[in-house]
Amino acid sequence: VQLAESGGGLVQPGGSLRLSCVASGSTFSRFWMTWVRQAPGKGLEWVSSIYTSDGSSMYADSVKGRFTISRDNAKNTLYLQMNSLKPEDTAVYYCAADRFVIRRSTLTQYDYWGQGTQVTVSS
Secondary structure, three states: OEEEEEOOEEEOOOOOEEEEEEEEOOOOOOOEEEEEEEOOOOOEEEEEEEEOOOOOEEEOOOOOOOEEEEEEOOOOEEEEEEOOOOHHHOEEEEEEEEOOOOOOOOHHHOOEEOOOEEEEEOO
16 A cells, blocks of 8 residues: 655645645545645644545645645546645645544554655745
8 A cells, every 4th residue: 555645745825735645556545645844844734634434624724715626536536726826835745544533642653654755835
């Protein structure tokens, strides 16, 4: 089972990016698919989660109204549309999958996780 993120990069404040996470080896049916991020020198921050079976989604207050999580089950791909980006959004973004929990203290506590993609918001 693998999760592979892509779509990160350098963007100016106020700009947009769309992250993708392709899952292979499992359909992740009845899983919580989650985006977390980690800024330099800081701990893991939960960003957003979506339940694969019914599409229920949740967001951290820091990104609510700016980020949108979605999933294409046919492509087995998770997305994070990020708009109105701010410098404080700069971090490595990871996708993770877990049967029961959306917030873990560390990345490796999730059932599955990817290698991350760097997002840098700077002028």
